[in-house]
Amino acid sequence: MNNDDHSHGRGHANHADPPADALDARALQALSAFVDAELPPHARTELEAQLAADPEAASRVAAYRAQRNALRALCAVQSGKANDEAAYVVLRARTPWWQRAGLAACWLVVGAGLAATLATVVPPLFQHHDDYGKPAAFAQRADVAYAVYSPEQRHPVEVGADDQAQLVAWLSKRLERPLSxxxxxxxxxxxxxxRLLPGESGPAAQFMYENAAGTRLTLYVTGAKxxxxxxxxxxxxxxxxxxxITDRTGYALSGQLPEGRLHAIAVDVCTALGGKPDQW
Structure with a gap:
């Protein structure tokens, strides 16, 4: 981020994530251990005090937490369970390479035959659950971003709504297009x-909304071809x-509402942002 950027939270000042060489290896290791809850109590207390006075270290911790949450969400998306359960890696004795290669070749042949058969007998299994076929990549990114940040309680956004004008100006500058x-x-x-997010081929923005019951919606915005x-x-x-997509800008409204209600909100949002859903 640049000097216009803000930190996690609602309306607090922010600095860009420090470059990799801004912190020495020992400090980075300590920050990583802090995020993973691997420090002893006294060391954790000391580091918490340091973070309060060190914006660069605090920014690094926020980045580590975002990466951890993204990995957890990706694992949850693949398994169909969006929760906070950690993913575990089980290490097993390595099989000789020649056995692995032979087994892979066998499975490749079997898989190809099975795919061809199922595609003919049960075509719906090979169709993505999108209304018009394979979804746009930015829609999938928007879905993952919603899964990652909508449950977040302490740092759901980088810039709060109380600083909306600067939030919009900052994100408009980063995406190189006027946003509203x-x-x-x-x-x-x-x-x-x-908040600012990485997109498929450039930066993306996520705006978060919440109702009185705590239900959240997010609007994801990025450039489109x-x-x-x-x-x-x-x-x-x-x-x-x-x-x-409107004027080469992709928009995605995500939530856990009944589909008809979310679609009605999306139509109004699309119209407000210059789209013409009634003509599509």
């Missing part, structure tokens, strides 16, 4: 804030993402 934050007040949702694309739906478990 549509109001969802009519649906009972208020803006929590937003196509000029325009109509509203489509990506389904992952109980999550839904309605996405579209």
């Amino acid at each position: 934050v549509p109001s969802l007040d009519d649906y009972g949702y208020t803006l929590v804030g937003g 196509n000029q325009t694309a109509a509203l489509r739906t990506l389904r992952e478990g109980e999550r839904r993402t309605i996405y579209w």
Whole structure:
């Protein structure tokens, strides 16, 4: 981030993540152990005090936590369970390479034959659960970002809604396009804030909304190759993402609402952002 960037939380000052060489190896190891809860109590207390006075170290800890949450969410998406359970790696004795190669070749032949048979007999198994085929990559990223950050209680956003003007200016500068934050007040949702995210081929932005019951929606924004694309739906478990493209900008509204209600909100958001869903 640049000097306009903000830290995690709602409206607090922020600095960019320090470069890899800004902290020595021992300090990085200590920060990693802190995030993984591997420090003894006295060392953890000392490091917490250090983080309060060291913005660079605090920024590094926030980055480590975001990476950990992203990995957990990706594992949950693959397993169909969006929860906080950690993924475990089981180490086994290595099989000789020539046995692994032979086994892989056998499975490749069997898999190809099985895929061809099932594709003919049961075509729906080979169709992604999107309304119009394979979903856009940015919609999948939006879904994962929602799974990662919507449950977060302490740091759901980088810049809070109380600094909305600077949030929009910062993200507009990073995405190199004018952004605006549509109001969802009519649906009972208020803006929590937003954050910068990595996109498929450049930066992306995520705006988060919340209602009185604590239910959250996120609006993901990023650059797109196509000029325009109509509203489509990506389904992952109980999550839904309605996405579209307007003026080479991809938008994705994600949440865990009944699909009809989320679609109605997406239509209004799309219209407010310059789209023409009634003509698509």
